[in-house]
Structure formats: C-alpha cells, structure tokens
Amino acid sequence: MANTSKTSAADVALAEELIDFIQKSPSMFHTAATIRTYLDEAGFTYLPETAAWEVRPGGSYYTCRNNSSVIAWKVGEKLNDEASSYHFQLAASHSDSPTFKLKTACELDGPSSYLRLDTEAYGGMIDYTWFDKPLSLAGRVLVRDGARIESRLVSLDRDVALIPSLAIHMNRAMNEKFSPNRASDLCPIMSAGDCTVGTVDALVAEALGVAPEQIVARDLFLVNRQRACVWGAASEFVSSPKLDDLACAFTSLKALLASNNQRDVSVYCCFDNEEVGSNTKQGAMSTLLADTLGRINAALGKDEEALRRAIAGSMLVSCDNAHAVHPNQPDKSDALNRCVLNGGIVVKEAANQKYCTDAFSRAVFAAVCADAGVPVQVFANRSDMAGGSTLGNLSNTQVSMHAVDVGLPQLAMHSSYETGGTRDVALAIEAVKAFYDADVRIDGADGATLA
CATH class of the missing domain: 2.30.250.10 (Aminopeptidase i, Domain 2)
Structure with missing residues (x-):
C-alpha cells in the first residue's frame, strides 16, 4: 500500500504533543498521572474505588487502580431517553513498556x-x-x-x-x-x-x-534518556522511547476528549502490565473493567439485567501498535496483509486468536472509519512466523463483548527507541474518535446499525 498523503504542520504539532506526553510518562505510574492531568483539565470527576460513586447522564468521570491503570468514561446526555438498553463503547491501551x-x-x-x-x-x-x-x-x-x-x-x-x-x-x-x-x-x-x-x-x-x-x-x-524527536526531510517520522504503547494511550485519550456521543457510555481504558501478561490486579485480565462497568451501571440506577444487556451490546477497540513493513527486510511481512508508516490506523488479525478481531468487529470498525473518511490498513503475521498478543482477548476473559484489535504502524517494536509515522498520530485520533462518535447498535452477532 503506497502512502500518497503529505505530512502537515498540524500533524507535526500532534506528534510533538505525543512526544511531550511520553516524556512526562517515564514509568507506568507517571503515565497514569499524565492521563489524569489531561482528564482533570477536561473537567472529569475522579471517583476513587474506595468511595461511593455518583454517576449521571452528561457527566464525565474516571477511576484509577494501583496508580498505574486508569479508566475514564463519558455518559451521554440522552442515555435514558430510549426504552432500549444502553451500551458501552470502549477503547483500551496499556501504560507500560519493556x-x-x-x-x-x-x-x-x-x-x-x-x-x-x-x-x-x-x-x-x-x-x-x-x-x-x-x-x-x-x-x-x-x-x-x-x-x-x-x-x-x-x-x-x-x-x-x-x-x-x-x-x-x-x-x-x-x-x-x-x-x-x-x-x-x-x-x-x-x-x-x-x-x-x-x-x-x-x-x-x-x-x-x-x-x-x-x-x-x-x-x-x-x-x-535519548531525546525523542520528529525527524526526516519532510518531518515524516516520530521516534521516541515507549511508542508501544503510549502512542495508543495518547491517541485514544485525545479521541475520547474530542468525542461527543449522547446515547452511550464512552469508555477509555489504559491498563498496566500488558508487557508481562496482564494477569495482575490492575491488568487487563483483572476485575478492574468488570468492577468499573458494574459500578457505573449501579450508579445510574440500573439493575444487573440492564448491565448484562449493555455489555452484550457493547464493543471494544483494543489499541496496541502494529508492525510496519521494514524498509530493509520487507520479506518479514505478509505479502498482502501488511501496513506502512503514515498510512493510517491498522486492524490486526490472527487465526490463532491472539488478536481479538473477527469478521464482525472488523466490518463494524471499518464501516465507522469509512463513513468518517479515515483510512484503515490491515495486518497479519506471515503464516510461518509466530506473532505477539495484546490485551483485547485478555480483557474479554473478564468482560466479554465484540472487540477489534488496532494500532499505529511502527518500526523497531520493543526497541528502547522506536519509530512511527508523524501523520499516523492524527489519523489514529480521527479513527478512534469516529468510533466513539458513532452510535453502534449491535444485535448479537447478526448485525450492527451505525447511527
């Protein structure tokens, strides 16, 4: 897939903000603190897990576990206007890096x-x-x-x-x-x-x-401590420690803050410990997400049946970066299912289910992006190479729902200094914002309506 777009000054500005976000996040604990600063400045209310929660339509809230995982949410003003059950639309990333x-x-x-x-x-x-x-x-x-x-x-x-x-x-x-x-x-x-x-x-x-x-x-x-930077003759590249996965933590956070969906509960998750398996009290396999959604439901005055219906009609976008075609070793990428820098957000899929994408979730996410005019790329590993895994399927062991794995394309994943595309920062924000803004009504696995 050739990239025909041009990097703009606005793209560079967002990439520079990403760099600032990463430099303020030298550990997973600092990442959570940086995210909380964004949320506080946007007027979100902090709800400690140890306190009673009051949640209302039109409100914006967040909670934190272990000072290293954060879940934030915005409750639509019109959440109770319809007889049908409400639902959650979630994006999840992780706060840690190797x-x-x-x-x-x-x-x-x-x-x-x-x-x-x-x-x-x-x-x-x-x-x-x-x-x-x-x-x-x-x-x-x-x-x-x-x-x-x-x-x-x-x-x-x-x-x-x-x-x-x-x-x-x-x-x-x-x-x-x-x-x-x-x-x-x-x-x-x-x-x-x-x-x-x-x-x-x-x-x-x-x-x-x-x-x-x-x-x-x-x-x-x-x-x-190597300096992060936007670089290249046309400023096409952004290089920094911790692009995996702070680029997704940043872009999905910016998307939530810019979104406006009046009929759902829009949820942002940033979990700790993905790089070591997620099976901690604050990881994607913990009870954190289930606890949070359950408490939101109860605080809205809804019963357990309403919660089960809401989760069944919900969708998760699992955000963790993808491998771009390597300029010196293109043969390491699949012949067809490959992605490039500055080509837009990537949908990742694996037959072994290490990624949570399936035909249903791919179709919904691709349709949302198509309606918004946002490009989408595809990624799958070469069939003779074992790939990695991420947090989407792991979180689904606790809270099961339709889910799609996406990420920004990058080079040198898990290096101490990684490289991505400058324009991809803006394109990822646009893609996840489009998902948050769309009113996705899911009917089991039979279909979905986008409003």
Whole structure:
C-alpha cells in the first residue's frame, strides 16, 4: 500500500504533543498521572474505588487502580431517553513498556571500584538497543512518615547510569552473533569509585525531599534518556522511547476528549502490565473493567439485567501498535496483509486468536472509519512466523463483548527507541474518535446499525 498523503504542520504539532506526553510518562505510574492531568483539565470527576460513586447522564468521570491503570468514561446526555438498553463503547491501551526493573537489593559493589545496578527484564525488549545510552531511574517509592506510608512518584530526570558495550577488540565475533546475558552483560554502571552502596536511595531521597531511611520500598525502572524527536526531510517520522504503547494511550485519550456521543457510555481504558501478561490486579485480565462497568451501571440506577444487556451490546477497540513493513527486510511481512508508516490506523488479525478481531468487529470498525473518511490498513503475521498478543482477548476473559484489535504502524517494536509515522498520530485520533462518535447498535452477532 503506497502512502500518497503529505505530512502537515498540524500533524507535526500532534506528534510533538505525543512526544511531550511520553516524556512526562517515564514509568507506568507517571503515565497514569499524565492521563489524569489531561482528564482533570477536561473537567472529569475522579471517583476513587474506595468511595461511593455518583454517576449521571452528561457527566464525565474516571477511576484509577494501583496508580498505574486508569479508566475514564463519558455518559451521554440522552442515555435514558430510549426504552432500549444502553451500551458501552470502549477503547483500551496499556501504560507500560519493556524496560529493566531494579531489584530490591539493587547495587552491585565491584568489580574493582565500580558500582553497578542489579536489574531484571520487564517485558520482551530488544536487549542490544539498551547499550551505550544515558539512563535514568523513574517509578514509585513508598515513603514512611510516622505511622503513615505514602506512595510518591519519582523521576530523577538526569543521567545516572549506562550499560557499556564490550569493545569489539575483546569480542571479534560481536557483529556475527551477540546474545547478551541479562544477569551479567546488562548491568548498568553507576559509578567508577565515587559512589558506594546506598547511592540509589540517597538519590531518590534527595529527589523526594525525604531522608533515605524513610524509603521502605520502591518500584524503579531504567529510563532511556535519548531525546525523542520528529525527524526526516519532510518531518515524516516520530521516534521516541515507549511508542508501544503510549502512542495508543495518547491517541485514544485525545479521541475520547474530542468525542461527543449522547446515547452511550464512552469508555477509555489504559491498563498496566500488558508487557508481562496482564494477569495482575490492575491488568487487563483483572476485575478492574468488570468492577468499573458494574459500578457505573449501579450508579445510574440500573439493575444487573440492564448491565448484562449493555455489555452484550457493547464493543471494544483494543489499541496496541502494529508492525510496519521494514524498509530493509520487507520479506518479514505478509505479502498482502501488511501496513506502512503514515498510512493510517491498522486492524490486526490472527487465526490463532491472539488478536481479538473477527469478521464482525472488523466490518463494524471499518464501516465507522469509512463513513468518517479515515483510512484503515490491515495486518497479519506471515503464516510461518509466530506473532505477539495484546490485551483485547485478555480483557474479554473478564468482560466479554465484540472487540477489534488496532494500532499505529511502527518500526523497531520493543526497541528502547522506536519509530512511527508523524501523520499516523492524527489519523489514529480521527479513527478512534469516529468510533466513539458513532452510535453502534449491535444485535448479537447478526448485525450492527451505525447511527
């Protein structure tokens, strides 16, 4: 599929806003906080899970679990105007990206006077892309102040570590084959002798304005500090850490905020822990979505039967990025079901059901986009290659509904620095907004009406 569109100044501006969103989100906890800032500024009401909920037609609300997963929703003004059951229209993405997590005892003293960090992999990253890059630390820290233990966000926002490559003179076969050992080759160096064990807590404590002994626990991750940018002779590319999946978290959030559907409950989900399987209390396989939809239903004064009918008539757009054709290895893509940068949002499908798309959900989403004049691409893996999976089917184990898997096309997925198309940011917002705006009335698996 050739791309004949041109990148505009408006496209660049949205890509720059995406970069700003990502730079404010160095960990999944920061991602949730950044999303909450957007929602607060748009006038959404925060409903803690521990509080009683009051939800009314015309209102906008959100809740949060573990400070790393967020669900937001807008209730249509005309939700109760019709005798027929209401429904939900949902888009879901994830807040986490592959990286390295610090262990509780994380400072390796030596060899010689070196101080290194002991980490383990979080997700399936491309290991070699983490070498020779300035790294920082970010995440959450639990701080004790008297009888109270509080969660604090921390981002050092400066270079404190680096994973050095071995010189080619010491491994002449490096360019032929290199498979780094995560226990020995991927330990970041933090000091050559000036710092000692205890430096991590000292740095974190300084950033938080507390004493090191007040730190009782931490979830800290390595952060690639390479500058994100829009680049290319025609500004066609956007490159950044964490495009997978913060590009979808950002574009689906912008779509929700710009949408206006008066007859449904429009729902935005951003789950944590997709990169490690989603089976956590705040992941897509948790009860978070089921709990939230059930409480929305109850707060609207509706019974359990109404909830079951609403879910049966609902649809989910699972948003997680897709593999664009690689310029140097196009043979790695399927001959027909392939996508390109700046060609628009991608519908992903797999016969093994690792993606939740089927003919019904594809037809509905494609029709919505066609009515809005928004381009849609297709993706399937080569039949002799195993593909990845995402959160759509996993969330459906808790709340079952029609669902389609989509994403922005990108290169170098799970690298520490990924590349997408500048124009695709705007096109993805348009596509998901079109879905939110459409009044999709589903009749089991027999058909759907778009209003």
